[in-house]
Amino acid sequence: MKSLFLTAPGCLELRDTPPPVPGAGELVVEIRAALTCGTDLKTWRRGHPKIPLPSPFGHEFAGTVAAVGQGVTTFRPGDEVMAVHSAPCGHCFYCRAGQENLCDQVMENKVLGAFAEQILLPAPIVERNLYPKPPQLSFEAAAFLEPLACVVYAAQVQPLRGGETVLILGGGPIGLLFLLLARARGAGRVIVAGRRAPRLQQAHRLGADLVIDVDRDDALAQVLAATDGRGADQVIECTGRPEAWEISPRLVRKGGRVLLYGGCPGGTTVCFDTGRLHYDEITLQGVFHFTPRAVAAARELLIEGIIDVEPLISGRFPLSGLESALLLLAQGEGLKYAILPGEER
Numbered sequence: 001m002k003s004l005f006l007t008a009p010g011c012l013e014l015r016d017t018p019p020p021v022p023g024a025g026e027l028v029v030e031i032r033a034a035l036t037c038g039t040d041l042k043t044w045r046r047g048h049p050k051i052p053l054p055s056p057f058g059h060e061f062a063g064t065v066a067a068v069g070q071g072v073t074t075f076r077p078g079d080e081v082m083a084v085h086s087a088p089c090g091h092c093f094y095c096r097a098g099q100e101n102l103c104d105q106v107m108e109n110k111v112l113g114a115f116a117e118q119i120l121l122p123a124p125i126v127e128r129n130l131y132p133k134p135p136q137l138s139f140e141a142a143a144f145l146e147p148l149a150c151v152v153y154a155a156q157v158q159p160l161r162g163g164e165t166v167l168i169l170g171g172g173p174i175g176l177l178f179l180l181l182a183r184a185r186g187a188g189r190v191i192v193a194g195r196r197a198p199r200l201q202q203a204h205r206l207g208a209d210l211v212i213d214v215d216r217d218d219a220l221a222q223v224l225a226a227t228d229g230r231g232a233d234q235v236i237e238c239t240g241r242p243e244a245w246e247i248s249p250r251l252v253r254k255g256g257r258v259l260l261y262g263g264c265p266g267g268t269t270v271c272f273d274t275g276r277l278h279y280d281e282i283t284l285q286g287v288f289h290f291t292p293r294a295v296a297a298a299r300e301l302l303i304e305g306i307i308d309v310e311p312l313i314s315g316r317f318p319l320s321g322l323e324s325a326l327l328l329l330a331q332g333e334g335l336k337y338a339i340l341p342g343e344e345r
């Protein structure tokens with residue numbers, strides 16, 4: 001089968017590899033659609049501390065069951081499925097404490113290789129994070145299960161409340177998924193602060209009441225002006241930039257909540273005004289990854305059409321076109337690209 005490998009930063013290689021054979025409890029999915037993600041772009045540009053190279057690549061996908069291993073009874077070859085690329089172990093300290101997103105094994109157990117004709121899913125994923133895909137949901141939309149699960153998990157930890165003013169920092173795919181979810185949860189007003197006019201226009205089309213171009217406008221002044229000088233009820237940081245983390249508590253009202261979603265480069269630190277956190281009672285909440293419960297909830301949102309992800313797909317490429325898609329993303333063009341391995345044949 002054809003499989004894209006990242007051999008070094010900036011170097012992709014389309015290899016012919018033997019098709020995977022599922023062991024007991026495992027399952028092979030024939031990829032029908034995979035999606036590019038910000039993590040893929042970062043990894044392609046400069047490598048990733050948790051991904052030794054060469055490595056199979058890509059982690060957002062949906063497809064059809066190609067083969068099942070011994071003991072798998074819930075799925076059969078030909079079934080259309082959607083999944084995420086990791087699952088908690090179920091027995092470590094964190095899993096037992098109900099914090100499965102923090103499972104000691106969750107990063108070790110993840111599978112990469114969605115930019116390929118087939119992917120082998122280990123037993124924990126088959127057991128807990130693999131689902132049937134209903135026919136009305138496209139493979140491309142179903143491949144949003146993983147990024148949407150991250151966003152849904154964050155909103156389970158720090159809920160989006162009806163009627164509130166939500167400020168989203170970052171107009172990329174994750175920021176826009178938060179926008180769609182905030183709209184679905186009845187937010188009073190959603191403000192998106194980001195870069196690049198096309199992305200901000202897209203945020204507008206998807207329901208943002210106000211967009212702020214941080215390269216042109218003073219975000220703090222604009223947010224205060226839009227909220228009678230109070231600040232937003234909730235700020236959701238989706239850029240992973242220390243400057244944005246640092247400014248977040250200044251953008252929120254007294255008693256407000258800050259959700260720190262975007263992961264900053266390792267080793268970075270930020271400073272907060274202790275007076276704001278203490279006297280103004282501001283909540284800062286970090287979030288990481290997702291739980292199986294969030295995956296199930298994200299799937300419902302996709303299936304019921306509550307979150308329509310189609311407008312976030314900027315284009316389609318065959319496997320051999322991944323590099324072109326990543327180059328477009330590197331130039332700030334587009335949000336997410338669908339990679340369709342079937343197009344190659």
Ligand SMILES: [Zn+2]
Pocket residue numbers: 037038039059060146147
């Ligand atoms: Zn992703």
Ligand SMILES: [Zn+2]
Pocket residue numbers: 088089090091092093094095103104105106
């Ligand atoms: Zn665990």
